[in-house]
Amino acid sequence: MHKYLVLLAAVTFVGCGDDDRETDGGTSGSGVSLTEVDTTSGESETTEGPITETSAGPSGSETMSTSDSEGTSDTDVNTTDEPDVPFDIVPPELTIVVLNNISEQGDYNALLDGEPVEPNWALTNGTLAVIDDEGQVLGTGNQGGQTLVQASYDGKSAEALLNVVLEKDVDNVPLDPGDEDKLLDADTPDDEIVWAYPYDQMVYPLGLRAPELMWNGGGVGDKYLIHFTGENIDFKYFVLADPPSRYLMSPEDWTQINNTLAGEKVNLKVARLKPGAETATVVVEHSWTIANGALDGSVYYWANSLGRVLRINPGADAPEDFLLAGGQDGCSTCHSVSSDGNTLILGGDIKVSTWDLVNNESVLNIENVGKPIRNWAMPAISPDGQVLIENAAPLPGPPGGSDGMWNAVTGEKLENTGLEGVQLDMPAFAPDGSIIAYVDHQTLNLSLYEYDTQTKTAANPTMLVEAGADPAWNGITFPSVSPDGKWIVYHRGQYPNSLDTRLSPGDLFLASAETPGVEYRLSAVNGDDYPFAAGERDHSYNYEPTFAPLESGGYAWAVFTSRRTYGNRLTGGSNAVKQLWVFAIDLDPQPGDEPSHPAFWLPGQDLATLNMRGFWALKADIPG
Secondary structure (H helix, E strand, O other): OOEEEEEEEEEOEEOOOOOOEEOOOOOOOOOEEEEEEEOOOOOOOEOOOOOOEEEEOHHHOEEEEOOOOOOOOOOOOOOOOOOOOOEEEEOOEEEEEEEOOEEEEEEOEEEEOOEEEOOEEEEOOOOOEEEOOOOEEEEOOOOOEEEEEEEEEOOEEEEEEEEEEEEEEEEOOOOOOOHHHHHHOOOEEOOOOEEEEOOOOOEEEEOOOOOOEEEEOOOOOOEEEEEEEEOOEEEEEEEEOOOOEEEOOOHHHHHHHHHHHOOOEEEEEEEEEOOOOOOOEEEEEEEEEEEEEEOOOEEEEEEOOOOEEEEEOOOOOOOEOHHHHOOOOOOOOOOEEOOOOOEEEOOOOOOEEEEEOOOOEEEEEHHHHOOOHHHHOOOEEOOOOOEEEOOOOOOOOOOOOOOOOEEOOOOOEOOOOOOOOOOEEEEEEOOOOOEEEEEEOOOOOEEEEEEEOOOOEEEEEEEEEOOOOOOOOOEEEEEEEOOOOOEEEEEEEOOOHHHOOOOOOEEEEEEEOOOOOOEEEOHHHHOOOOOOOOHHHHOOEEEEEEEOOOOEOOEEEEEEEEOOOEOOOEOOOOOOOOEEEEEEEEOOOOOOOOOEOOOEEOOOOOOOOOEEEEEEEOOOOOOO
16 A cells, blocks of 8 residues: 655646646546655556657646547447447546655546546556555656556546656755746856866766766856756756866666656756856756666776776676686786677786686686787687687787687687688677678778688678778777677777877777778767867877677667766876776668767776776676
């Protein structure tokens, strides 16, 4: 049984398309009262119903419609001579607001031929609200949105609409009379504040903590309005934020926004009121997309400051130092991971080469098969972790340059693979095993082989993109293949310095694996036209992208290394900053449309380490 605590303060509901206000809960309309709902016990009944549409209105309100314009009438077909008896729900549409987790109460009534009856009530979405036997509804506060209200009585049924709007109005700073209105009414751009993070128009997945808002400038004692809006969302926070200014939303509030706006836009407006000022100014107005899905898998990266590969699962608060837990504390670097997440190949200075991620233990010391440790630095690994192709690029180390393919578990060379006598620079398997992307060892052009997972053979080499004559961007490096095998992401820089993220500028590009000659510069993720807070300091420091092995939320995702600043948390020189960032790419890019979106910093990293070479794989199939 849900517990209702009805407060004394009453508010009214305005019916759909009707200016008359009803407060008696009678049959001609419905009243709503401010109510607190305990949703920790009991469950509401849910049934399925038709899909409804919503069009946004001011301040998160909306107007709804269904294929039945009345939305409430009984649709049973009368096959007798008896007149059809109308069965209706009033009101046909109702909006309730959950303010600071306290819900208004709404009342529905059922009428049979104009007379009140007591039907069975149900909601099609019990996440949004609960309804009792008397037709009283309360928002749960878990999510804003719309649901159908259904009533059934004596073989008849009817439907109405319920809109649930989530609002926050939180004063974390004493406000003088008129301060709130000044901040809400701000419309003049602030010429003293420089926005630092996050970036406008980014796509952000579900499951991560809220991005921390950061800006530079302003003074002590400035008051701010942090205002998030979207369909069925209106969250206002009045705060102080002395320089360096930052604001991080609570996990609970961010979850409510995610639940409500998954797959939709969330708008951010930040306004500032200086002490004694008559008007407030607008710091920033941004719009982000909340992807309709969470990131999957694990990112394996080299924490340069520690000299070890770490693992971070998107959504985690901190990385895992799994190699240290497995007894390896030497320099482990130059790694690759099978897309199934079960096999890690190390090419660093420790003797271990092949690492079993399921049992967190070594399965092959490459010295035992007569090869130098670094010969298997940054190789290609087949999706199942069984086949390895050595990297012939002249990386620091250097790596090996053997032809052919190798058994990644035993260290034995495979026969009749189609790569006999062929060396590949920066090879990479597609997550589905369909192709091998690589840089041609002689021409430096981006190319691919078709791969047969059954016979473990490569065939039909195809050149995709030329290295080009521009010496500043002729180094195609670190290619990675999209989950569907159709696209290849990589960075360009000055060859051979592009092979080392310390020596050359770099930016990200995308090429078609199906149509040779199709290449996009990923301007949005590179920030070509973005007003970075650090200005030119933050341009062209983007390297080593790898695709996530699965699409999620309507996008493909990639993680990359960047030496750009991170808001006002990391603002040192390019040699002192190196972190992992993530960006979304539209599925099925269209010719001429740049498919990337501005990047975001991957939460959970240690800001004190230099993090690079993020390699994305599925989570290891660890028992238990």
